[in-house]
Amino acid sequence: MTNLIMIPALGCDERLYAGIAPLLPSNVLASTIIPDHDSFEACVEQVLAQAPEKFAILGTSFGGRVAMELALTAPERLQGLIVIGAGPGPVADARAGRRRSERLRGGEFEQVITEMGDIISHPPGPQGAATREAFIEMCRTQGEELMARQSDALAKRIDLRPRLHEIACPALMIWGTHDEFSPAADGLTLSTAVQKGRYVEIAECGHFPTLEYPDEVAAAITHWMEDSGLAVPISG
Numbered sequence: 001m002t003n004l005i006m007i008p009a010l011g012c013d014e015r016l017y018a019g020i021a022p023l024l025p026s027n028v029l030a031s032t033i034i035p036d037h038d039s040f041e042a043c044v045e046q047v048l049a050q051a052p053e054k055f056a057i058l059g060t061s062f063g064g065r066v067a068m069e070l071a072l073t074a075p076e077r078l079q080g081l082i083v084i085g086a087g088p089g090p091v092a093d094a095r096a097g098r099r100r101s102e103r104l105r106g107g108e109f110e111q112v113i114t115e116m117g118d119i120i121s122h123p124p125g126p127q128g129a130a131t132r133e134a135f136i137e138m139c140r141t142q143g144e145e146l147m148a149r150q151s152d153a154l155a156k157r158i159d160l161r162p163r164l165h166e167i168a169c170p171a172l173m174i175w176g177t178h179d180e181f182s183p184a185a186d187g188l189t190l191s192t193a194v195q196k197g198r199y200v201e202i203a204e205c206g207h208f209p210t211l212e213y214p215d216e217v218a219a220a221i222t223h224w225m226e227d228s229g230l231a232v233p234i235s236g
Helices: 040-050 062-073 094-105 109-120 128-142 144-155 161-166 184-193 214-227
Strands: 002-007 028-032 055-060 078-084 171-176 197-202
Touching: 002 062, 040 062, 040 144, 055 062, 062 078, 062 144, 078 214, 094 109, 094 144, 109 128, 109 144, 128 144, 161 184, 171 184, 171 214, 184 197, 197 214
Parallel strands: 002 028, 002 055, 055 078, 078 171, 171 197
Antiparallel strands: none
16 A cells, blocks of 8 residues: 655645545555645654655645655655646745735735636636636635745745755656646656656646646556556556
């Protein structure tokens, strides 16, 4: 049995993965952890405290950054790494990140999540509108203070690119071609920088492939896990 820990994006919860979890191989036990600290160091410690001794990790956006940081912090515990829509570089504009946190705490919560929701998905796609609404509902459930702490962590992120070569476990990067938060080039760069990387790009998709194209994402994860020895291949 392979334990797969899934770490959602900023403001999101287990609903981000509801479409893919039932489609994963039968010997994969998937569960969700929601880190809620204002630094990635503390978020990594939170995940490690709750995770089994050995596990694979999947993270989206904020969660993908947690996953990368964890892969560098505790490589001996990690069996596999899946990153969706999270670049390894430093924060592009720390002031803008701090401003987002201030707005979340300062009474502009609905405005912030609506603005983010407007660019979170690829509207022409089959699940574009539904993905936008799902994101906003998850944010409302998680609340402004949790989102603000996660936003604080994002605003302080450093450049992991010089250390990516240290990641030796099998790694899979899944990106939407129309991701407006983290361009697809980030995923390709990440996949070539780690030791055993694979890159999958999904057309007509935005920042949340697990909501927009769950079947395709689950299939990509399943094939990668089978090839990596993390799942038993389905006999024909």
